[in-house]
Amino acid sequence: MTRITVLGGTGYTGSNILREAVARGHEVTSISRTLPADQIDGVTYRTGxxxxxxxxxxxxxxxxxxxxxxxxxxxxxxxxxxxxxAAAAATAQAGARFGIIGGAGSLHVVEGGPLLVDGPEFPEAFRAEAQTMVGVLDALRDSAEDLDWFMVSPAAGYGSYAPGERTGSYRVGGDVLLTDDDGTSFISGEDFAIAVVDEIERPAHRRTRFTVAY
Incomplete structure (x- = not known):
């Protein structure tokens, strides 16, 4: 059993991670500004x-x-x-591991190519957020070695607007956007949560970012 705290556990991604982690028998805590109306059984909720x-x-x-x-x-x-x-520093001081959910915009379109966020087809409404996440990734890469961190970037089509279905399978990539044979980049909310909890249970990415998709 692992003691897992999710900062932002009431959002789409956070709640899926909570649900998956509890189902696997982990001790799970959620931190959010307000308590959710519908709480997940087995999760300890804290406000912050x-x-x-x-x-x-x-x-x-x-x-x-x-x-x-x-x-x-x-x-x-x-x-x-x-x-x-600040959250990462506190986590390192506590001797714990720090994970962060990134976005697809910070992924390269192809190996050695431009970032997805820099492409003309990237939605303008989300460009600033993606650029912020690029900066966060750079800062984590430059952080002290005692910070054991990982970042997970989802597929381009990931989001609450397209929850998809649980399949229990996914592919793992590095810094390049993953697409299927039709050029589609997608993963469901539940399968993304599976990938995150898999990484927690079986750490395979120390001080690096990886991506998951079908």
Missing amino acids: DALDADTLAHVADGADVVVHSLAPRGPLTDTFQDVVL
Whole structure:
């Protein structure tokens, strides 16, 4: 059993991770600004604001792994990288592992090619968020060696607007966007959560980013 804390556990990605981790018998805690109306059985819910220094300082209390699943929007638009690095530092100090959910925009279209976010077809509404995540990834790569971190970037078609179905399978890639034979890049919410919990149970990516898709 692993003690897992999810920062942002009430969002689409965070709640899927909570559900998957609890189903596998892990001890799971969610931290969010407000408590959800529908709570997942077996999850311990804590309230805390990611903009609050005390919340971040204690984010890893009692945890073996902290998963940051917040997005760089709303109140976090201008402070996202600072929040991530503060949570990561507290996690390292606690001797725990730090995971973060990235976006597809920071992936390369092809090996050695441009980033997805820099392409003309990338949605303008999400460009700033993706660029922020590029900066976060660079900062994590430049972090001290005592920070045991990993980032998981989903497929391009991932999101609450297209939840998909659970298949129990996925492919793993590195820094290049994964697509199927038809050029589609997709993974369901539940299968993405499976990949995240698989990484927690069987660490294979230390201080690096990986991506998952069908």
